[in-house]
Amino acid sequence: MTGASSPQGARKATEVGPVRSRSEFARGWARFRSHRAGVVGAVLVFLSVAAGLLAPLSPHDPYAIEMEHALESPSVAHPMGTDHFGRDIATRVLYGARFSLQVSVISRLIAVFLGTLLGLCAGYFGGKLDGLVMRLADVTLAYPGLLLLIAVMAAVGPSRVALFISLGVVGWAGVARLVRAQVLTLKERDFVVAVRSLGAPHRRIIALHVLPNVVSQLIVVFSMGLGAAIMAESSLSFLGLGAQPPTASWGAMISAGLDYLRAAPWLSLAPGLVITLAVLGFNLLGDALRDLMDPKAAGR
Numbered sequence: 001m002t003g004a005s006s007p008q009g010a011r012k013a014t015e016v017g018p019v020r021s022r023s024e025f026a027r028g029w030a031r032f033r034s035h036r037a038g039v040v041g042a043v044l045v046f047l048s049v050a051a052g053l054l055a056p057l058s059p060h061d062p063y064a065i066e067m068e069h070a071l072e073s074p075s076v077a078h079p080m081g082t083d084h085f086g087r088d089i090a091t092r093v094l095y096g097a098r099f100s101l102q103v104s105v106i107s108r109l110i111a112v113f114l115g116t117l118l119g120l121c122a123g124y125f126g127g128k129l130d131g132l133v134m135r136l137a138d139v140t141l142a143y144p145g146l147l148l149l150i151a152v153m154a155a156v157g158p159s160r161v162a163l164f165i166s167l168g169v170v171g172w173a174g175v176a177r178l179v180r181a182q183v184l185t186l187k188e189r190d191f192v193v194a195v196r197s198l199g200a201p202h203r204r205i206i207a208l209h210v211l212p213n214v215v216s217q218l219i220v221v222f223s224m225g226l227g228a229a230i231m232a233e234s235s236l237s238f239l240g241l242g243a244q245p246p247t248a249s250w251g252a253m254i255s256a257g258l259d260y261l262r263a264a265p266w267l268s269l270a271p272g273l274v275i276t277l278a279v280l281g282f283n284l285l286g287d288a289l290r291d292l293m294d295p296k297a298a299g300r
Helices: 007-034 034-051 089-125 127-142 145-155 161-170 172-186 190-197 201-214 214-240 251-256 265-294
Strands: none
Touching: 007 034, 007 172, 007 265, 034 089, 034 190, 034 265, 089 161, 089 172, 089 201, 089 214, 089 265, 127 172, 145 161, 145 214, 161 172, 161 214, 172 201, 172 214, 172 251, 190 201, 201 214, 214 251, 214 265
């Protein structure tokens, strides 16, 4: 009896997969820890998410108006000071993290879903469908993103749902172009041609053989797009087209503090600094994921 057919051989064969998975995870984790910018980005992202999750634990009410404490400078009771309504800025920054992260994650999910669906169909089927999708993408990318968002929000009216949809619809084009480029290469690979020659339906080929080879790129695009989504949401809220009072939003807080910039600069500086750190964290983490998922870098 050979070793492969013996109980010991079978047990070893079943253990190969988990051991290999653990070793690959260990190598990936070691490479990530050696990526200093990625570690910094991961820490900043963790702090942003933790701030949003821990916001309800704040001892202050983010919406309670206390005029007797209006425009107080940073202190032990109010680490970031208070605004012109006496509301604790640190608490509103924490609740602003909840709002900004919610909008950015949901809008990016919409953008990635639409871009992936249209990019897969355009790249795999080609022809007139490919031309139509790419022309729509060209039209979308021809307009500056912020101006297009302003036009959409001004037309439909400011609301949370409108933010989700508008940010998602505006951001699909770049994802679609990336996915299409990947699919054009993948559909000519030997394993896809072989499955197609066996008569497998198109939906099976796309779902089981094409899409899994695009997932790593989608993860990078999603993570890097979160920072841009936070900036877009903050810009719209700054202009009054995003979060509406009294909702705590980083962009709206900066806008409200402009009239008091000399007397109470902490009104705008605190949310502005938080936006900078959050966007920097997502960008650094996205760059690290792109480097780690690059097949050429994997062998180094």
